[in-house]
Amino acid sequence: MHNTNSDASDEHRQVLKKLSGHLRNIIEQSIVLNAPDKVITDINKQLATIETIMQPYVTDKRALEYYNPNVRGDLNDIQPYSAVSGHYNALAAPIKFEQQQDKLIGRVKYGRAYEGPPNCVHGAIIAGVYDQLMAIAGMATGKAGPTAYLNIDYHKPTPLFEALEFQAWISLERDNKIIVKGQCLVQGEVVTSSEALFIVKALLNK
Numbered sequence: 253m254h255n256t257n258s259d260a261s262d263e264h265r266q267v268l269k270k271l272s273g274h275l276r277n278i279i280e281q282s283i284v285l286n287a288p289d290k291v292i293t294d295i296n297k298q299l300a301t302i303e304t305i306m307q308p309y310v311t312d313k314r315a316l317e318y319y320n321p322n323v324r325g326d327l328n329d330i331q332p333y334s335a336v337s338g339h340y341n342a343l344a345a346p347i348k349f350e351q352q353q354d355k356l357i358g359r360v361k362y363g364r365a366y367e368g369p370p371n372c373v374h375g376a377i378i379a380g381v382y383d384q385l386m387a388i389a390g391m392a393t394g395k396a397g398p399t400a401y402l403n404i405d406y407h408k409p410t411p412l413f414e415a416l417e418f419q420a421w422i423s424l425e426r427d428n429k430i431i432v433k434g435q436c437l438v439q440g441e442v443v444t445s446s447e448a449l450f451i452v453k454a455l456l457n458k
């Protein structure tokens with residue numbers, strides 16, 4: 253179930269990624285759907301058919317890696333199915349991670365499916381981004397481990413439908429502790445900031 257390697261071809265990865273893209277769009281559409289009952293009933297039937305088509309192929313093993321720290325290229329593929337940043341998980345918004353000098357950057361726009369306060373991103377979604385982004389940023393030390401604490405200051409509301417730039421960088425690395433700091437900018441203004449402690453643990457090796 254928690255495989256760290258996969259022999260999936262590029263083509264297979266592409267069709268899987270496209271599947272989560274469709275599902276992601278459907279989730280967003282479902283939040284702001286104002287259709288007649290008849291239309292929704294028809295949609296429900298078609299979705300039920302899709303579930304039936306998928307069911308025989310559902311196994312206890314993922315097609316792709318659960319965790320792959322040695323990934324080259326797309327940093328989101330360190331955890332392709334991450335609930336926060338996985339491009340193969342429809343629950344995750346299409347956030348894009350990239351390395352920029354000594355910072356790890358996460359760029360994303362959130363839609364209605366992620367709304368907390370009116371027209372703003374839910375605070376728990378913001379916490380999720382920090383947790384994932386900072387965990388991956390901490391991996392630049394060559395070590396990794398679970399989050400012991402994650403503190404967030406919500407300075408200003410974080411708007412939906414706007415380009416968010418999350419940043420994370422290593423603040424301290426000592427023995428088995430890694431402290432990572434982060435902030436999120438909207439049009440150059442800091443709206444939230446964060447600090448997390450990671451305790452280094454042996455990583456999964458199967």
Ligand SMILES: CCCCC/C=C\C/C=C\C/C=C\C/C=C\CCCC(=O)SCCNC(=O)CCNC(=O)[C@H](O)C(C)(C)COP(=O)(O)OP(=O)(O)OC[C@H]1O[C@@H](n2cnc3c(N)ncnc32)[C@H](O)[C@@H]1OP(=O)(O)O
Pocket residue numbers: 318319330331383384387388391396397398399400401429449451453454455456
């Ligand atoms: C891509 C992500 C990579 C992250 C790698 C993570 C795991 C690797 C496995 C698979 C990787 C795959 C993907 C990972 C998935 C998601 C990534 C996001 C990360 C998460 O979403 S992860 C979920 C939330 N996370 C938890 O579910 C942790 C539950 N928890 C525990 O498992 C223990 O609590 C633990 C291990 C944290 C510590 O336990 P422990 O027994 O190893 O260590 P101990 O308690 O002895 O503390 C040692 C020293 O840290 C100090 N210390 C401890 N806690 C502190 C605190 N809160 N504040 C201040 N200091 C603290 C002590 O004071 C002591 O300090 P000193 O050495 O100076 O005395």
